[in-house]
Amino acid sequence: MNASPAPPDDWTPRGSVSALVAFAPGGGSDRSARVVAESLNDLDAGFDVNVENREGGSGAVGWATFMSEQGNGNALLIAETALNTLPLLYDVPFTYRDFTPLTMFAQDSRMVVAAQDAPYDTCEELVEAGAQDPVTIGSSGRTGADSLVNAEFEKNGGQFSVVPYGSTGEVLTALMGDQIEVAPASAASAKPYVESGDFKALCTLTADRYDDPVLGDVPTAREQGLDAEVTVWRGVLAPDGIAEVQRDYWISAVREAMDSETYRDYIEDDLLIPADLEGEEFEEYLHEYDEEMKEVFR
Structure with missing residues (x-):
């Protein structure tokens, strides 16, 4: 079987881009996905991001589905903290390491x-x-x-x-x-x-x-008097196996999208903490967060 050709150095997404969220419409994850999609579409860069809800199994159905997008530069995942915690408690076929971190765009609490x-x-x-x-x-x-x-x-x-x-x-x-x-x-x-x-x-x-x-x-x-605090990350990831040029393109595009009025209103209206961790910094954050969650759920 022949391997797919490497994307060109000037690769850009074209046509429809899926933005998968692994929870039902109406919740915080769905809201963040729609803000990201709208902000990216406002760039008018030759692609159209469409949110897809694949709820079930506390995120397991959607995230397992997204694994089939391996190598696809036209697919995005809008995810949150449960991507770390779900594999710690249940037998699922993935961890956060099976996806490509792009940008953490917000922190949330409860x-x-x-x-x-x-x-x-x-x-x-x-x-x-x-x-x-x-x-x-x-x-x-x-x-x-x-x-x-x-x-x-x-x-x-x-x-x-x-x-x-x-x-x-x-x-x-x-x-x-x-x-x-x-x-x-x-x-x-x-x-x-x-x-x-x-x-x-x-x-x-x-x-x-x-x-x-x-x-x-x-x-x-x-x-x-309670020793209790909850911090939740929200971020954009891509499938495993995408090319570096594809990862870099999406990091840059999300960065530009986060400069939009739509994003700023989202942070203010949803009482969120703005965040801006990209690529390897976001990946390192996920490693450290995973260790924290292991302590919480041990």
Whole structure:
């Protein structure tokens, strides 16, 4: 079988480019994928990025599917922390090392909300309640950001009965319907419910409080005496086996896209921390993050 010819030194993508996200529409991963796609398409560089949702198995279905794109320079993967954590807990045919890191474009965290009549007002009280009787908590997937909240709280002595959902939107809908008792969520997703008075915020899992008129008064878990903090990466990766010229092209294109108003509005509206790690720096970050996650889930 003849090997495919190497792409030319002036390679550029043409036509349709897939941007796979391994979670359902409506969640944080889907939102980030659509921002990346829109920002890249606004470059008007001769290609059209289309988001494809391949949810299932807490990301496993989508990421396993993406492995078949090996060597394809016209395929992108918009991924997040669960790409590190899923292979630590489940027997899946990939790790983050099976893909090509391009750019980490944002960091995210979580906050925890409950119904207004919940018997706890802080995460410290929540953990104390869980130590007496397991609390039902929602989770967008079993190994993503929400699962890190659960792991952090269990390290502090709480116990939780986890109900998995396909997206943060589904988790918050379940809390609204009294199907669960508490919900971890992104700040942007939880903010409208806190602002409307439907939910009360128990704490954030950030290093510092949010710089936000609605959420700025919500204390961090550390302020409440819990040794708990959650940092989530969001980034763009490519298939394994792409040529260096293809990797370099996409790193440059994403860098240019991150200078757009669409990207800046996304960071501000979603209360994210901007990030800009490219290529080998992003790869090294993933190695270090993986070691941290091994400690969390050991």
